[in-house]
Amino acid sequence: MERTLAETIKEITKKHLEENNGLIMGQCLTAVGWVNHTVPDCENIIELPMIDVAGSGIVAGAALVGRRPIFVIRFQDFINLNSSFIVDYAAKTKYLFGYGTPIFIRALSTEGKGAGPTHSAISHSYFMHVPGIKVCSPMTPGEYQEIWDEFMKDDCPMYVSEHRHSFNQTKELEDIILPNADITLYGISASRFNMIEAAKELEKKNIKCNLSHILWLKPLSLDRMIKPLKESKLGLVIDSDFEIAGASQSIAYELMKQTGYRVEALGAEDRPTGTYERYENGTPKVEKIVEKTKNLLKKK
């Protein structure tokens, strides 16, 4: 039977806690649902009190003495309070002091169902701006294993932008490169699922889309991403995080710089999220991706 992403996270964590003397630390880890069934019931779970700010400092200290803690932020919005020790300390120790502070930061996000203004953020773009930290957004079991293996290779802290909409995912998401494609769509985080649906809608209108999935945001490797763009000569980077000064704009800029082809960005709107559905903000909906793509093609 295929493993879901949530089961994969749980298995990786269990192995780390039981075999590597690792730690998992966070608030309410063993409460209802055990963080969407991603936390195993075993030793080395540290329930942090509601001490946002100090919490990440304690995690950093545990990392310094070799415990390679997994730090769970149940809603990415909460990272704002916890970020000082990550941005100001963990990301800098390698450069300043010669040793790293390896923290695996599981930053979860969600959208809809009234998540509202402080429980729906996706904040990977903030961390792309910080030297000394790796940033990724895995949406499949295989990708999660890949980023975990990468984390264990060195002592660099890693910001893992997770999305609850992906936790039941069992299949890998492969790039699609079509002959004579009209556009290349690049997806980040949960927008990858909407991107796939949008491509199906566009196909019905005889618009052929290459699909390119972005796992690593920092360091960013453009090699695999450039080839389909050279074929389609037009690109769109779609992200669940805010578009303005965010990952989508940054990567679109890098792609344009490398190829000279037009690449635009589409992400969450530059406004807070409201609680009720009509005020939601976040991953661009399928219709919005379709509309944006059609408009871009008109300019091609």
Place this chain on the structure above:
Amino acid sequence: MVLIDEKKFLDIYRKMDYTRKFENQVMSAVDKGEIKCPVYLSIGQEAISSTLSVFYKPDLIFTQHRGHSVYLAYGGDIGKLIDELLGKDSGCNRGRGGSPGIQDLGIGMIGHHGLIGENVPIAVGAALGDPSKKVLCVFGDGAAEEDYVFTAMGFAVTHKLPVFFVCEDNNLSILTKKSERRSWELTDATKAIGMPSANIPDDPFVIAEYVKEFRNNLPAFLNCRTCRHRWHTGTGEDGKPEKDRLEIFREELIKNGLEHKIYRTEQLNGVEVEKLWKEHLQKQ
């Protein structure tokens, strides 16, 4: 007062005097333009770390920006400290930390990145990660007001972590007095959560008694009231300091008949410190 343990108190004096002489050289190098980074001097506060180092032997030490005295008292590499202040690659942080970011892993001293009080949660986390290690965590009265300091101390109480917290309370945050910033003492709060705590002067005889009492009953907290002689940053001063613990302690030891040993210590310290600074400045 009759000294029960003459050797230990002479050692405390040796360390205090050494630190003072070292920092006098720092001031001279700053004033001559040989040191170009901001410096955070411990002058006036030497008694705390000097006494701690004689009676408490931690595996890991977490300080903050005003860390020269802790570094020297616990036997950090002096040449590397001088080189760090001079911004050399051979410095204890390869010239990347400067005065506020010193470290020496040989004595278990972890580098500080420059944000006050952040060493407290980090120290607590290190003790959680490896409870076999005894930890010393030194911060100031300004840092004591950072919300994450008390919450981290609370976590240490909950998990019974072996951390000795020490506040070098010089009553000043830059130049703002404690009474203008708050109406409470951190020791009242820590006592309330069950941590052995005391608010005491920086008198080595008093510190020694409390360290001996607390060191096997961690986590514990000592708030030591002291007097910073120089500005928050740099070598400047605002008139004569309220007290000079080094002088007061020296008089006490002399009253106890240690005059000759004191003179000898001062002479040896003076020669060594001067020689080291000369050597490292010449290498520039």
